[in-house]
Amino acid sequence: MNETFEPVLLRRVGKPNPQLLSGYIADGGYQGLRKALALEPLKVIETVLNSGLRGRGGAGFNTGAKWMFLPKNVVGPIYLCINGDESEPGTFNNRILIEEDPHQVLEGIVISGFATGSSTAYFYLRYEYGRCYRVLKAAIDEMYDNNLLGKNILGSGYSLDIHLHRGACAYICGEETGLIESLEGKRAWPRIKPPFPAVEGAFKRPTVVNNVETMACVTHILDRGPEWFKTIGVAKNPDDPRDSGSYGPKLYCISGHVNKPGLVELPLGITARELIDKHAGGVWKGRQAKAVVPGGISMGFLSASELDTPLDFAGPGRAGCLGLGTAAVIVIDDQTSMVDVLYNTCRFFAHESCGQCTPCREGTAWSAKILHRIREGRGSLQDLDTLTDISKTMGTMPGTTICGLADGAAWPIKNALAKFRDEFEEYIKSGRRTAVREFAGTH
Amino acid sequence: MNALSEVTKQKIRSQFANYPNKQALTLPALHLVQDEQRCVSRAAVAEIAELLELSPAQVQDTLSFYGFFKDEKNPLGNRRIWVCRSLACMLRGGDELLTDVCERLHVAPGETTADGEATIELAECLGACDGAPCILIDDELRLNVTVDEVVAIAENRS
Numbered sequence: 001m002n003e004t005f006e007p008v009l010l011r012r013v014g015k016p017n018p019q020l021l022s023g024y025i026a027d028g029g030y031q032g033l034r035k036a037l038a039l040e041p042l043k044v045i046e047t048v049l050n051s052g053l054r055g056r057g058g059a060g061f062n063t064g065a066k067w068m069f070l071p072k073n074v075v076g077p078i079y080l081c082i083n084g085d086e087s088e089p090g091t092f093n094n095r096i097l098i099e100e101d102p103h104q105v106l107e108g109i110v111i112s113g114f115a116t117g118s119s120t121a122y123f124y125l126r127y128e129y130g131r132c133y134r135v136l137k138a139a140i141d142e143m144y145d146n147n148l149l150g151k152n153i154l155g156s157g158y159s160l161d162i163h164l165h166r167g168a169c170a171y172i173c174g175e176e177t178g179l180i181e182s183l184e185g186k187r188a189w190p191r192i193k194p195p196f197p198a199v200e201g202a203f204k205r206p207t208v209v210n211n212v213e214t215m216a217c218v219t220h221i222l223d224r225g226p227e228w229f230k231t232i233g234v235a236k237n238p239d240d241p242r243d244s245g246s247y248g249p250k251l252y253c254i255s256g257h258v259n260k261p262g263l264v265e266l267p268l269g270i271t272a273r274e275l276i277d278k279h280a281g282g283v284w285k286g287r288q289a290k291a292v293v294p295g296g297i298s299m300g301f302l303s304a305s306e307l308d309t310p311l312d313f314a315g316p317g318r319a320g321c322l323g324l325g326t327a328a329v330i331v332i333d334d335q336t337s338m339v340d341v342l343y344n345t346c347r348f349f350a351h352e353s354c355g356q357c358t359p360c361r362e363g364t365a366w367s368a369k370i371l372h373r374i375r376e377g378r379g380s381l382q383d384l385d386t387l388t389d390i391s392k393t394m395g396t397m398p399g400t401t402i403c404g405l406a407d408g409a410a411w412p413i414k415n416a417l418a419k420f421r422d423e424f425e426e427y428i429k430s431g432r433r434t435a436v437r438e439f440a441g442t443h
Numbered sequence: 444m445n446a447l448s449e450v451t452k453q454k455i456r457s458q459f460a461n462y463p464n465k466q467a468l469t470l471p472a473l474h475l476v477q478d479e480q481r482c483v484s485r486a487a488v489a490e491i492a493e494l495l496e497l498s499p500a501q502v503q504d505t506l507s508f509y510g511f512f513k514d515e516k517n518p519l520g521n522r523r524i525w526v527c528r529s530l531a532c533m534l535r536g537g538d539e540l541l542t543d544v545c546e547r548l549h550v551a552p553g554e555t556t557a558d559g560e561a562t563i564e565l566a567e568c569l570g571a572c573d574g575a576p577c578i579l580i581d582d583e584l585r586l587n588v589t590v591d592e593v594v595a596i597a598e599n600r601s
Contacts, residue, residue, distance in 0.1 A: 344528075
């Protein structure tokens with residue numbers, strides 16, 4: 001199937017000036033929007049629901065179902081927020097989508113705004129993506145000039161404004177209620193749910209928060225139909241009542257110890273091994289993979305014996321990982337210490353914990369400190385039990401935190417100590433040291 | 444009080460219509476001020492608060508959460524260079540890059556070179572793992588960089 005797969009989301013990458021409206025329209029752009037505007041909004045929601053599209057930002061929630069959660073007959077504004085705070089380590093698909101083909105994303109936003117009854121969309125973009133910001137700004141200006149935004153879009157009677165809103169370098173703003181708080185001008189502390197954003201979100205109004213790649217998928221679902229979308233990917237497993245299928249194309253980010261890091265578009269369900277060997281030129285320097293991050297570091301690790309895991313929504317979970325996440329694959333070669341890798345992930349979460357919930361604030365900080373101590377040659381075997389204990393007690397799953405950041409911080413610890421425990425024990429017993437000069441974690 | 448120029452104030456006011464309340468302008472206002480002044484002074488915080496009809500403590504609360512905005516005692520250099528230390532970069536030399544850049548420039552992360560040319564920051568994942576190790580220069584990503592290249596950028600030689 002992969003050999004014949006025609007890219008959908010990346011089909012225009014590499015064309016001359018792919019960011020311009022004229023080129024996008026020449027390639028068939030804005031047909032999905034025209035088709036959507038000819039329908040009732042509810043019909044657009046049903047179309048997306050029928051496609052089985054699941055959000056591409058990490059949680060994998062059904063997009064149409066998320067829209068259906070909006071209350072009926074709302075009086076007053078409904079807000080659409082686009083989550084462009086892509087910050088999960090290993091992930092860069094939104095950046096390339098925006099930089100290379102902004103109208104594909106923006107078309108999906110207009111369609112989604114129409115479906116959800118929003119007349120204002122806030123595009124929350126991480127500050128680091130300055131080029132994306134400028135590309136989007138130019139594309140949005142072109143849309144206003146061509147009646148694709150603003151009042152009475154294409155004569156449909158539907159009106160939408162899109163406002164770009166830049167973040168300030170905080171991972172937690174990718175959590176949807178953290179994003180909303182940040183948008184409102186506050187510290188980005190995630191909210192207790194319920195109420196869910198669909199009921200009470202931005203500015204206390206019903207709100208939908210959707211990922212950038214999800215928006216690009218919506219564009220094609222409206223243009224080519226939900227049945228077409230369902231021909232791509234992995235069908236729902238009838239034996240698993242919790243599986244709702246993994247339909248559609250997916251952007252896989254590949255980085256770390258491979259010969260050809262980059263972004264690849266494939267049907268959902270490719271195995272980690274095939275992705276690495278066929279699409280990333282294999283592990284670098286003729287080495288073997290020791291571990292592979294399946295979908296951003298918060299998803300944990302696949303071991304070398306688990307590389308035939310399909311990277312669909314269900315696969316990584318079957319291998320003990322947290323999930324597919326952002327489908328950002330980071331390859332770690334057999335010369336790398338898992339102690340160093342785990343220290344790096346723990347340091348990341350300690351830096352990015354927002355500090356609101358004590359188990360996360362303290363748990364992430366102490367796990368980083370303990371691993372630092374181990375890397376200085378001062379670890380004890382008991383430290384491994386302490387780390388395991390921390391990993392099992394922080395997060396929404398044990399019910400101790402408001403948002404999932406701590407679950408994501410815990411998962412690499414759980415996986416590393418379950419799958420690579422011998423290496424950790426050997427490291428501690430040998431008195432090895434790999435700590436380098438460390439800087440204070442502030443900025 | 445004139446910590447904020449009239450032009451900056453006008454740029455902030457011009458966005459009022461984009462949001463249902465003025466507090467939502469906090470981050471856009473902080474960005475505008477820091478871009479213009481290379482820091483956000485206490486006086487600027489007070490003027491932003493007045494403009495947005497907030498308490499200065501509310502603006503300060505948001506400002507301090509992000510760790511992104513500098514106060515007047517520690518303004519940004521002419522360029523702000525963020526060196527990524529997260530996993531994808533670490534696997535391809537990110538930690539060494541950060542250490543070496545700091546040593547060559549005689550700064551620690553968060554500090555500005557003596558000539559005021561560059562502020563060096565440590566960054567968590569910059570979203571350019573396809574070009575690790577990577578840096579961010581103000582808000583432009585630069586992929587697959589070497590120590591020599593980063594030092595040259597910091598010294599305004601490239």
